[in-house]
Amino acid sequence: MNIELINTGSELMLGRVLNTHQQWLCRQLADRGYVVSRQVAVADTAAEIQQAVREALSRADLVITTGGLGPTTDDLTRDAIAQLLGRQLHEDAAIAASLETWFTSRKRPMPPSIRIQAMVPEGALVLPNANGTAPGLIMEAPTPAGTPVNRAAWLVMLPGPPRELRPMFNDQVLPWLTRQFPVAEPFTCRTLRTTGIGESAVQERIAGPLADLVKRGLEIGYCARVGEVDVRLIARGKHGASVVAEAESQVRELVGRHIFGVEDDTLEAAVVRRLTERRQTLAVAESCTGGRLASRITDVPGASAVFLGGAVAYSNALKQSLLGVRAETLAAHGAVSEATAREMAEGARLRFGADFALAVTGIAGPTGGTDAKPVGTVFIALATAERTTVLAPVNRYDRETFKNVTSQQTLELLRQELVALPA
């Protein structure tokens, strides 16, 4: 089955807004075994919308459009598509009544332009909008004249605002879709999330051993973000689930040490989860990451159960007063040194009363580097009751990436410690 997605909106083409519909809709469909083969964004003009829809109908079984169903002059999708398909528009009495109710119940006068949203192409199925005024529409459409194949395709038109589109899609479109286009064969997808290993290194380790499973229908995808590589395992058909399960167990054997989670897990969530299970606490002492480490940890709902807090000690004075780093250490080794990282972590652990403390000191750049300690120099320390461990990576990136990569390595240092500890 071939699905195409068309996002309309001049603000998309001008780069004023981020197209979150694409990811959201593709994800909803993919998780249920439907894959969007093409997504197109065009401006709000009738000609652009018609050309995109015509092309999509010539290839696809299902075309989903977003946006352009509202009451303003740049909402052209409904009219443009009705014209393209040669359908008359008529006023739908039920929608007209619900529009009036919507305004009456909010004690607002209904602007006359709103009424245009009750206009429906003949033969269209109406999707009431529980969270706004523009209804969605589902239409069967013969492929346009002049295209090589002549067969029926389906068009689903959804309103642009996410809080209207998402419930309408989940509550009305998905049930229709699974009836109209039942998934031909079972679909299994599993994403394993890794850190501390590069994309090519992951591939080199797993591609050979998985080759037999690939012959049996396994598809392997890699998605690299900064400091993370996702390995996506997909298989179709009735043996798909066992192929993916076998692949997962092989990948875990080959690079399992680097796998911190599955699907939408984050590294910080994995760390908070393990600390919560162990009922142990964490404090942090940050210099060059400047609060990014603490912020990632506190992004996790429930982090307050294990995260006590920390110090962002940018100045040397605060490294001494908040964390107890000794003046002699700073004088002898400098603020960016293994010795300082060690004292920051040990100081944070003792002063804040935590089971574990993480500390980071380094040179984020773009300035502040020297020959001996160039931009990107980092010392990361983990203090536990038994010992303090220090890593010294070199992270040469722009400032934002530096903070992300460094906080990632810092969280991973703790995760590896927690994994190695007896339960």
Place this chain on the structure above:
Amino acid sequence: MNIELINTGSELMLGRVLNTHQQWLCRQLADRGYVVSRQVAVADTAAEIQQAVREALSRADLVITTGGLGPTTDDLTRDAIAQLLGRQLHEDAAIAASLETWFTSRKRPMPPSIRIQAMVPEGALVLPNANGTAPGLIMEAPTPAGTPVNRAAWLVMLPGPPRELRPMFNDQVLPWLTRQFPVAEPFTCRTLRTTGIGESAVQERIAGPLADLVKRGLEIGYCARVGEVDVRLIARGKHGASVVAEAESQVRELVGRHIFGVEDDTLEAAVVRRLTERRQTLAVAESCTGGRLASRITDVPGASAVFLGGAVAYSNALKQSLLGVRAETLAAHGAVSEATAREMAEGARLRFGADFALAVTGIAGPTGGTDAKPVGTVFIALATAERTTVLAPVNRYDRETFKNVTSQQTLELLRQELVALPA
């Protein structure tokens, strides 16, 4: 001039990642008078990529692709396009050498697969990658056989990671583009960035007074994000610059109090800039923002000149020991209260020796709310030598948006103070 953008990546079609390239590239182009007429996303298969490129070349003067230039087996864009255009690939010695240097300087072994990135289609202009390994490419391409119009179009291929794509586009593609395709008539664009005022309120205040300039060719665009509204002023032709300048001065008169910057300025950069000019220092004390406030400030290069650091005091114990909040205050008013926010700010200012201190305490959610203090309750304090000011907004959002909005209001409280002070 007709520009099309093609984003390749199966992870896009599966909804695993958000397509930030579309917004970013469209924005960079639109700000310089170039508009993308169509954006397409397809999976990483040679057939899909070739079909999308063939179609785009049949319509566009310039086609920009993103992704698929890396070293793994799903990086197919370079090969698929070379094959489509009938170009041989050869190894570029300069790229091969720079790949080796990239790994040597980072003290990492170079995986053999990396070398494929030195393969370049004949006739292509190579764009060195300062922030990664995959070079970009620019090629002139005749439109494919069978398309109605036969003329040359240009293809620009960019790597997928944003930190590689963005500097490559700004430093190498834009200068090439403005030489190869100069904008037909002068184009002036100015973006004013506001905070603390809603989209409709901005529009209500400025639309009437700017109506005369609109008659003279001014285009006004609004873009609302959480906690921010951009006002975009555009005019074309030789009088465009003076129309936009006049519009800017009117907007500044009407809503200038809310304008924190222009173009890509951030609020945190505006705050750091003003502190740097005044040679004054800042410390922060965070509870519910969990380090997000400090992290935003330290995102600004050079922040270390004015930012001393701060405390992320999630637990009550740390609020007392690090910031000197009194046990009686916590007992009488609770951790989320005006009195606690005040003591956190005053404590941070005195203990960390800063001219200004910001403090935040609140309930981010999703749990932890009560009838008296529901999720979203926040107290924000600014302590100066003269006085302490406290704001009490209610920020009912998801956790991530809560942290962003709350840190935005906190930074804006300080910016307003700095603006009001004598120079």
